[in-house]
Amino acid sequence: MGKTIAIANQKGGVGKTTTAINLAASLAVLEFKILIVDADPQANSTSGLGFDVRNIKTSIYECLVDEVKPEDIILNSEIDGLDILPASIDLVGAEIEMLNLPDREYKLKRVLEMVKHNYDFVLVDCSPSLGLLTVNALTGADSVIIPVQCEYFALEGLGKLLNTIKIIQNRLNPDLEVEGFLLTMYDTRLRLSNQVVDEVRKHFQEMVFETIIQRNIKLSEAPSFGKPALLYDANSRGAVNYLNLAREILQKNEKTKIPEAEKIIQ
Ligand SMILES: Nc1ncnc2c1ncn2[C@@H]1O[C@H](COP(=O)(O)OP(=O)(O)OP(=O)(O)O)[C@@H](O)[C@H]1O
Numbered sequence: 001m002g003k004t005i006a007i008a009n010q011k012g013g014v015g016k017t018t019t020a021i022n023l024a025a026s027l028a029v030l031e032f033k034i035l036i037v038d039a040d041p042q043a044n045s046t047s048g049l050g051f052d053v054r055n056i057k058t059s060i061y062e063c064l065v066d067e068v069k070p071e072d073i074i075l076n077s078e079i080d081g082l083d084i085l086p087a088s089i090d091l092v093g094a095e096i097e098m099l100n101l102p103d104r105e106y107k108l109k110r111v112l113e114m115v116k117h118n119y120d121f122v123l124v125d126c127s128p129s130l131g132l133l134t135v136n137a138l139t140g141a142d143s144v145i146i147p148v149q150c151e152y153f154a155l156e157g158l159g160k161l162l163n164t165i166k167i168i169q170n171r172l173n174p175d176l177e178v179e180g181f182l183l184t185m186y187d188t189r190l191r192l193s194n195q196v197v198d199e200v201r202k203h204f205q206e207m208v209f210e211t212i213i214q215r216n217i218k219l220s221e222a223p224s225f226g227k228p229a230l231l232y233d234a235n236s237r238g239a240v241n242y243l244n245l246a247r248e249i250l251q252k253n254e255k256t257k258i259p260e261a262e263k264i265i266q
């Protein structure tokens with residue numbers, strides 16, 4: 001049964017989508033079956049995997065409000081074992097339309113229950129808000145990855161996010177765990193980056209992933225080619241950082257499957 005991990009931070013541009021796409025691609029290359037759920041009306045995960053959002057006629061929106069079956073709209077990506085439940089701009093309206101539905105916080109959970117048995121991991125890319133879509137993601141998830149950008153005010157807003165997580169644990173999803181805080185866009189040349197790393201580690205200690213994602217131009221270029229960094233430039237620092245994150249998460253979750261590719265290398 002797939003473990004569902006939400007990737008959330010209401011702060012914009014901290015690396016949620018980059019993490020969803022590249023962590024998913026890394027896990028898929030390590031031969032795990034992965035579904036990305038694009039829960040953001042910006043649909044950046046969908047376009048970042050090479051799909052033209054204008055051509056997405058049926059999206060997660062219809063699953064949430066019209067009870068369309070997710071298996072009918074899931075798309076296979078260019079990478080074997082990596083699928084996506086796409087978003088479309090319609091999703092903007094979903095938050096308002098869902099407000100009047102019974103069990104409005106559990107809509108995504110019900111959608112995921114229909115497909116998660118087909119996957120080892122389901123990664124939910126959240127929008128930069130703590131609105132109903134993000135509440136649905138956290139209610140339907142087993143854990144949450146919180147990307148934190150290595151820049152000024154890195155900790156700003158984290159209190160509010162952690163408070164939301166606590167409320168969801170108390171009322172909607174008692175099993176929700178923090179998978180880890182992920183430091184992103186680390187710049188070796190900046191002293192500030194190191195200060196942020198120290199500060200975040202001081203606050204959250206072992207909850208911070210050992211793997212740090214460095215600032216890397218290939219990570220920002222790859223989406224415009226509709227590819228994860230692994231397909232765009234497999235040797236790039238960004239691709240390697242996300243492969244390391246995938247390995248750290250597998251280790252943490254004691255996933256013992258030894259992928260063929262790794263067996264050959266050993
Ligand atoms: N490690 C990195 N190195 C270089 N550029 C990065 C890195 N991570 C993310 N970026 C770039 O920073 C921008 C924001 O990243 P991303 O879209 O992943 O953030 P987000 O949290 O999903 O944003 P939003 O809140 O709008 O959904 C993008 O242009 C992305 O390509």
Ligand SMILES: [Mg+2]
Pocket residue numbers: 016017018040044125126127
């Ligand atoms: Mg995003």
